[in-house]
Amino acid sequence: MTTFDLKARTLPDILRWQAERRPDDAFLQFGRAAATTFGAVELRTNQLAHGLRSLGVGRGHRVAMILPNCVEIVTTWFALAKLGAVQVPINVELRGLLLAHVLGNSGAEVLVCHREFLAVIAPVVNQQAALRTVVVVAGGVEDARAAGITADCVLTYPELFTGPSTSLDVDVSYTDPLAILYTSGTTGPAKGVVMPHHQYYVWVELYARSLQLTSDDSYFTPLPLFHADGQLWGVYFPLVFGTKGTFVERFSASRYWEQVRESGATATNMLGSMGHILWKQEPSARDADNPLRVAQALPMVAFKRDFEERFGLRLVTGYGQTETNWVSYDTPDQWRPGSCGKVADEHFEVGIVDDLDQPLPPGAIGEIVVRPKQPWSMSSGYHAMPDETLGAWRNLWFHSGDAGYLDEDGWLYFRDRIKDVIRRRGSNISAFELESVIEAHPLVQECAAVAVPSELSEDDVLVFVVVADGTSLDPAELMAYCREHLPRFMVPRYLDIGSERLPRTPTQKIAKPELRLRGVGPSTWDVEVAG
Template identity: 35%
Template sequence: MAPTSARPREVTSVLRAVESGLAQGSPTTVWFDHQPYPLAELDRLSNRMASYLAARVKPGDRVGVMARNGLTALLAWWGSAKCGAIVVPYNTSNVGEFLRHQVTDSAPRLLVAQAEFVPELMAGAAGLDVVELIVEGADVAVPGFAGPVVDIDAALAAGDGDYQGPPIDPRDPSHLIYTSGTTGPSKACVVSHSYVCNMALDMVENVERRPSELLWTALPMFHLAAVAHLTGSVLIGASMSLASRFSVRRFWDDIERSGAGIAALMGSMLPMVAQADETEAARRVKGQLRVVSGSPVSADLAALWRERFGVQRVGAGAYGMTEASLITSTPPDQYRAGSAGKENDSFEVRIVDGDGQRVPPGTPGSIVCRPKRPGAMFDGYWRQPEQTLAVFRDLWFNTGDLGRMDEDGYLYFVDRGKDYLRRGGENISSYDMESVLGAHPDIVEVAVHAVPSALNEDEVKVTAVRRAGSALGEHELFEWCHGRVPRYAMPRYIEFRDQLPRNPVGRVLKHKLRAEGLTATTWSAQSSRGPVAEPAGNRPT
């Protein structure tokens, strides 16, 4: 497939989009748990936040945020952007070493959090030069923290609603977004304002979103998809509804109340809703949703959504990652269930073999890409130039995933080349999991790997070797993981062995462990103590 020229697209930022929208009388409204915030109000409140932050942080400083979808998360983002700071959203399910690594690595100058996350966040920030903590919610005490703890309402009241910050170049960093580490600790992608906007417009085009069409999602704002969906709403003058939690039981009530025409889901959310019991709300709104985006989606799952709920299109029909997104998407009226779309105007995409040579159509290989537009992908890993160079070969970005392309140029995902797992819509770093589990005094060796899930994603299995004479049990190890690993990463299965399979140079053969799957000696958390808890921010009910 010969590369095509990209259609011209302005290199811009969400801040410019807000200014333009207000000048044109944009009807954009953002709803948080059904509470409406018109664009003009969000602009004024984020000016107040920016004004308050500007007296405490400099352009380029990081503002760390730990909050569910809501006004606090948005104001921390837009407020940071308007004063030139970089926002760093932390996953609200992260705990212990997972969180401590990210907070320490990003070195925030100031922190913003909801009260429930303050103890864990401040434990992770111990020893850092944090000048202030801004809190939404109840009064909290932070032992050992010398800086002031300020209620967010007080911070907003002290800010200037007419604040004008420094000029912001669209190529300036907007976010640090952490990805799951696969061969080391998790890394932060440096994401520019222009990248967020380009991704947002590609997502708008991918689902052929209309300005009159409200989009509903419970995807968290600590991931890039929700940020891009919200940015896309501002760019096209549309409205959006964000839920603070995902609930299977309340899903159709939320869709009915919001009037949404598009729902953005991911991972296990799609089969859970599709397989849930019928509700009155689902019957009343049948046919209201035109699009339900998300992946992975099989042809059978897509058919179930169409038949039960009258949805015209089911599935993202696109492929991307934090480093580069969207590299493929669906052309207008050409969606194919099960595919990840085609090369778009933002990226050139190839399937290559181990030598970097393009393979014939239908042949699996590595998915590689390079941008056609300026500012269309990440600017590297935060403070890790060697890791940034390592993912490029011959000036092509290697996604680490395997795919194939058909004769028409449609991409089909084949498998992950990276050694990570995906559960509950979250990427899970086996490296981080093994680092934590390896610290248990009775564990000598450990491998964390995927086994298939009935919900189209992965389940987490721990295969470990105990020290000689240890009486450590599976249930005891499972309980030990609480508070040390994120709730979405809690292992579903545990197996103790005398040794782990290795190759001649000593590397653990995880592909063999994955192939063996659930053996006769595998312990299941579900059968022993009920289903493993979902992450608090996205717990199905």
């Protein structure tokens, strides 16, 4: 890895450096399309930056993007960085009030949108007084008007490339905001995390240490580019290391390994239940016939060693949030069972606190809190949400909302999202731990535990369980398994078993808010009724 000086840790400086040294090297590939090179990206984003400037986009301005995984989302992001402007990538599945909140909160005046989303977003876009320009990708002005877009200025993406491809005269600092990435909004309205250039750089630096990445590695990811994981590891790692990143549109368990083979990538990341879903696929003689050397699993699968042997790679894990950074990590050679890595203590201080923010000793479970040791290596707050920013960063610590503990050697252990801790008859139940046990059942593909109201007090436990197509699992059999493998206070009251995949966020995490709303239904098996 080339170590860039502090002041050069900006996206424009790094891209310029790579384009000068390896102009013809492959940089980004989307699906089976030909890869684009560092030199081409440098020239094309210069040209696009001039085009965006002609629309009035400049330093500090926010530009929203509703785009699938495609080269246009990267070129727009990079061009904005060269202007000192800020990208606001938006989840392509947002609709109605959720989309209106993100667009309104961001204050974006320009929206870059793929043709396929125009019709569903038009009612919201038309209500945004600040949004004056819509740029259409993969379509024409007539597509936008036919979809109902009424913005004064509508133009196509190619129209922004009529100017020069020369460098711009904008002085971009590593302290400047590079992106506003919106959280999922599971505990309230989605919050726009303001991420400076240096946060991106440090994240990749630490991530590379964990996976022991070099410029000989290349990267594969099916994760969306409107999310931090897709941007940081699929794009920013190849940018800093001068190597290639390959994207596909979305995660598919049935096509995953063939896509990896086609990419030739040596590294990847598996979020949420991706690792578990891949493990549950029917074993194949070709499982280890893939180019991957290492993969990050977040969270780490309980069958780490077996997974590594079956697929011929090494697994690592770590801990971080969009607001923080990669604050702890392990490596292929240094890891501890159940841990999400050792704290990166040259960059961050991590603590465990109680409800009053008092520090807890090693081994005690509390909320994970983080603060940086180097400026601009964490988020600078939530955009246009000062109260939420102050609340999250209270007492000079960022409060993660996660429960965990530290051991005496500085290794961090995640237990659950605090909101996912189920309080039942005086005991705290970690949904994460409960799910890990049930997913070890040979017929269970995946599951999700949520709290539901109890007629006694506090919560009862409902577990949604997915089995493979063509198989069945008797609730009484699974309940007997739970009684055998779980302490009594963790045994669920309700089971909802089916073959339909659980609802997902775009990063393949199970959408628990949706399951909580679903609650106990006609298909739910109640142990107290069944006896």
